[in-house]
Amino acid sequence: MRYELSQSFYFEAAHTLRRKIDVEPSLRIHGHTYIAEVTLAGQPDPDSGMLVDLAHLRGHIETLRLALDHRFLDEVAEIGPATLENLCAFIWRAMEAHYAQLLDCVEVRRQASGDACRLRR
Ligand SMILES: Nc1nc2c(c(=O)[nH]1)N=C([C@H](O)[C@H](O)COP(=O)(O)OP(=O)(O)OP(=O)(O)O)CN2
Numbered sequence: 556m557r558y559e560l561s562q563s564f565y566f567e568a569a570h571t572l573r574r575k576i577d578v579e580p581s582l583r584i585h586g587h588t589y590i591a592e593v594t595l596a597g598q599p600d601p602d603s604g605m606l607v608d609l610a611h612l613r614g615h616i617e618t619l620r621l622a623l624d625h626r627f628l629d630e631v632a633e634i635g636p637a638t639l640e641n642l643c644a645f646i647w648r649a650m651e652a653h654y655a656q657l658l659d660c661v662e663v664r665r666q667a668s669g670d671a672c673r674l675r676r
Pocket residue numbers: 572577581585587637638639640667668
């Protein structure tokens with residue numbers, strides 16, 4: 556059996572995007588509300604009964620959220636073009652530094668348009 560523990564968070568941010576369709580509006584600065592979810596997987600510690608303490612996970616997520624919320628994502632170092640794919644990779648790298656092999660999945664969604672990207676181990 557494998558346990559999966561998740562924590563969701565949201566951030567609101569602006570970006571521009573260079574793409575081959577909807578070229579002009581995509582190059583204009585525009586914003587999205589993003590909902591992200593980090594999932595850890597493994598076995599709980601028999602003494603604590605926890606995979607990790609959710610308060611610990613929430614703390615690391617809040618630090619990450621502050622780097623994304625109300626930001627112009629084009630200016631956030633190490634994201635690259637601010638696509639859902641690159642946001643997943645950015646969040647993955649930040650969380651992997653704390654949870655290594657326990658990190659199982661990162662998802663970023665834009666609820667308003669139904670867009671989502673999942674990055675799995
Ligand atoms: N593979 C990806 N494709 C696109 C991404 C992405 O992250 N990964 N992102 C975008 C844009 O950020 C874009 O703003 C969404 O554009 P579009 O799909 O054209 O939809 P709307 O402009 O109608 O969406 P709004 O949320 O209303 O701006 C595009 N492609």
